[in-house]
Amino acid sequence: MAGLTIRGARKDYGRTRVLHEIDVDVADGEFLVLVGPSGCGKSTLLNMIAGLETVTEGSILIDDVVVDKLDPADRDIAMVFQSYALYPTMTVAKNIAFGLEMRGVAKAERAKAVERVAKLLQIEPLLNRKPAQLSGGQRQRVAMGRALVRDPKIFLFDEPLSNLDAKLRVEMRTEIKKLHARLGTTIVYVTHDQIEAMTMATRIAVMNGGYLQQLGTPKQIYDRPANVFVATFMGSPPMNLLPATVRGEGVEAHLEVALGRDGPTDPAGTVARIARAPLPPNVAPEQVRDGRSVLLGLRPEWFSEGTTAPPGPVWSFSHPVEVTEPTGPDVMALLSFGEAGITEHGNGELTVRLDADHGARPGDVLHLHADLAKASLFDAESGQSLLRPSARTLPGADDDSAASADAA
C-alpha cells in the first residue's frame, strides 16, 4: 500500500533512447494501467519500477523514498509475469511460499500464509501439484498467489492475461478487479489491450514510442483524447477522424468538411461535396486560424439519426450508407467519403452507431446529427488536441482529474 512517483524517468539501451521523460504520480490504492502497442516502452517502464532494469535518468519513488538504486528484492513489490514464471520444479505451495522462505519466515507461518492465499484464490486443491500439471488459468492464479502472499506495497502486472483464451480473460479481469477492491493495494498493470485498460483502471497511462501520450481516467482518455494516437488506439471501433479545414476567424469560424465526390446529387463524382460544420464549442480560441488543416474527431456513438436535430451544438448532414454491420446490440453503419476522406488516419470511412432496430440498408440516406459538445479537434500535422485544457474534463466526470498531467 503505497504511492508511486516516477519523475523524469528515461531509459537508454546504448545509444537508443527507449523511454523519454516519463512523469507519473500514482496515489496510494490506485489501479494504474500502462497501455500501448508493442514496443511502446510500457514493459520497460514496469521493469524499471520493479528494479529489473536500471533507470538511465530520473528517479522512482515508493512512498516518497527513492528506490531506483535498490535491488528488486528490497523494494517491497511483487510482480505477476506474462508467462507466469512459476518455478517449474517446485510444487504450487512451494512456489507461493518461496518469497517468504527467502525472507526467513518460519515454516509454520509460511504454511498458514499459503493457505490463506490459496483460499482467497480458490486454488487449495492444487497446492501439491507442479506447474506443468496446471492449466493456464490455474497457473495465473498461482502466480497471483505468489505475489499476494508477501503483502507488498505495490503489485506489478506484466500482461498477465495475454496468454489466456478470451473467455478466461474476461473472468480473470473481473477477479483482479475484485481483488483490488478488496485489498486496496496500489497496482501498476501493463497491457496492450485497450479494453482491459478501460475496464480495470482507475487511471490510464497511454504510451507510444517511448513517450507518455496521455495520463487520465478512462473517461478522460476516451472522451477527451490528447492526440490522434490516443483517439484511435483507445476505443473499438476507433474514433472517426474527418479531415477538415478551419475557415474564418472569431465568431465566424467554422469547419469545412470534405464529404467526398460521391454525393447523392452527383453520381458522376465531379463535384467536391463540402459540408459546413460549426466549430466544436470546446476548441481553444487561440488555436483557431483560417486555413488550418484539422481532423474532426467523432466517436460512432456520438451521432443521432433522424429528421429532427437534438438540442445543443450539433452538426447535421446527410449521407448514404455503404455497408451495415449488425453487431447484436447495435448496428454499425459505414459511410464512405471517397478519396477525399483518405488520409493516414482513415480510409475515407465514417462509422456511425445506430440502434439495432434501425433498419437502415446499404444505399439509404442517413440524416445524421453529430454531437459537437463531445467532439474533439486535432491539428492535422501534429495530431495534438486543440481543445481548451479546462475542457479536458467533461461535466460529470471524475473530480480529481482536473489537475492530471498529460505530456503533449
Added chain:
Amino acid sequence: MSAGAPFPESVPRRVLDADAVDTLVRRRARSHRIGRWVIHALLLILAAFFLMPLVVMVMTSLKSMPEIRTGTLLSLPQAPNLDAWRSAWSEACISISCEGLSGNFVNSFIIVIPSVVLSVGFGALNGYVLTKWRFPGANFVFGLLLFGCFIPFQIVLIPMASTLGFLGLSGSYAGLVLVHFVYGISFTTLFFRNFYVSVPDDLMKSAKIDGAGFWAIFVRILLPLSWPIVIVSVIWQFTNVWNDFLFGVSFAAGDAQPVTVALNNLVNTSTGVKLYNVDMAGAVIAALPTILVYVVAGRYFMRGLMSGAVKG
C-alpha cells in the same frame, strides 16, 4: 497495512527510509563488486588450466634437450629454434624407418579427404531422402542408420579386419577410407536429416508442381541452402577422421599409417633416449590441421557438437 488484507502479520517488514536505502545500496554494490572479481579470477584460472598444455607443448618443442633437462615446464625457451620440428618432420625414427612424420602427415590427408567427401555426400542424400521423400518406415530406417553413432568400435574390429583382408584392402588407404565412410555415414546422415527436417515442405511441393524431379530438387533447391550444415558435417568428419587412432592402428600398416599412429609410435615405442622436444614437435604437427579448422570455423564446430548430442 492494507485494509481488508487477509495477511496482517506474516511478512517481516523492513522500514525503508532514505538512510536504510543508502546502506542497502552500498552493501549490495560492494558484494556485487566482490562477486565480479571472484568470477573473473575463476575464469582466468580456468583459462590458464586449459591453455597450459598447449603452451607447454609449443614451448617444449622450441627448446633444446639440455635446456629441457635443466629448466621447468613453463620456463621460456632461451634460444627458440625449429630443430625439433625438423627432426620430427623428416628425421625422427618411428619403428623401423627414420623419416619423421611427414609421410604420415600426408597419409592422413589421403585418408581424410575422400572419407569426408564420401560420407558428407551420402549423408546429404540420405538426409534428403529421409525427410523429403517420405515412405513408410522412414523413421525406422533413420533409427537403424543412427545406431552407428553409438556403438563402441571395438565390436567391429575383428570382422572388419577379416573383411578388409578378404577384399584385399588390408593395410591400404582405400581400406581405411572405406572404414571411415562406414562409420561416418551415421553422423552425417543425422546432421543432414535434422537440418532438412526444418526446411519447409512447401518448397518441395512447389518445385514438384513446377516439374522438378528427384535430382533437380536436390541440386537446385536443397543444396544451395545447405551450406551451414555442409560446413558443420565437413568439419565434424574432418576432425574425427584426422584424430582417429583406433582404426588407424588396427587397419593401416607401415607406410599407410596416419599421423596419430605415427605420433604414438614416436613417443611410446621408440627406443633410446627420449627426446621430449621432438615428441612435442610431433604433437604440434599432428594437432595443427584440426586446431586450424577449429580456429577458423569454431562456430560450425560447436554446432556439430551440439547437434551430435541432441538426438533425433
Added chain:
Amino acid sequence: MRSSARLRRALPLAVLSPSLLVIAVGVYGFIAFTIVVSFTRAKMFPNWDWVGLRQYPRLFGNSRWETAVDNMLVFGSLYILASSVLGLAMAILLDQKIRAEGVLRTIYLYPLALSFIVTGVVWQWILNPGLGIQKMVRSWGFETFELRWITDPDLAIYCIVLAGVWQVAGFSMAMFLSGLRGMNEEVVSAARIDGAPMWRIYQRVIIPALRPVFLTAFVVQAHLAIKSYDLVVALTQGGPGLATQLPSTFMYSTTFTRNDMGLGAASAVMMLLAVAAIMVPYLYSELRAERPAS
C-alpha cells in the same frame, strides 16, 4: 507409364541403399559376427570351433579383465562427475555477462578439436615424474612437492581422469550454457523479486531446471568413457604394468597381441552391452517424449 512410376518410387530407396547396405553389414552384420566369434575358440584368426558361452566365464575370471572393469568404474564415474561439475561451473561463470565470453569459450573448447593421442602425449610429458609438474612446483619453492602419479599403479588412473576431463569439460560446458540460455528469463526475475540472492536462485531454481541437460551430458560422457582407448594408449600405454588397463585396451591386446580372439570378442560384446545399457533406455525415453510432437 507404370514402370516409370515404379522407378520413380524406387529411386529414393535406391539412393539410400549404399548407406543401408554398408550399415547393415558394417554395423549389424559385424556385431553379429563378433558375437558369434565370442562363442568360439578363435585364437589368431576366426574359426568356428563352437564353445557356446564358455568364453564369458573365462572373461569374468580373468584378472586382467577384472582390473580393466574396476578401472572403468573408477575412471568412468570420476570422469563423468568431474567434467559435469566443471562444465556446469564454467557455464554458470560464463553466463554472468562477461565481456570476453567469446574468447574464453574458444579457449575452453579447443581441446575437443585435438586427437586423444595428442592429449595423451602432451599430458604424459606434463606429468613426467622428473621433469614435469613436480619439478616446476619445486622450482617455485615447494621443495617437497611430489607428483609421481603416472608411475604409481594405484594413482595412474587419476592421470587419465585429469587428461580426459581437461579434454572434454568444454563439451558439457557448452551443453549447460545453452541450457542456461534457453531458460525462461522471467522465472529468474520472479526469483529476484522474491528476494532470493543469486546463488540461491542457481541452487533452487536454475540448476534443478537443468535436469534434462544433466541427463544428456551423463549419457554422452558415459558413452565417451566406455569408448576411451586412444587416451590410455598415449598417456600410459595401460601401465604402469596393467594398472590403467581399460576394457578397450584389454580387447585390443587380447585380440591382436595375445591372439586370443574368442576372448577378445567376448570383451567387445561386454563393451557393447555396457553402452546399450545406457543408451537404450535414454533413447527410448527421448523418443517417447518426442512422439506426440512429431
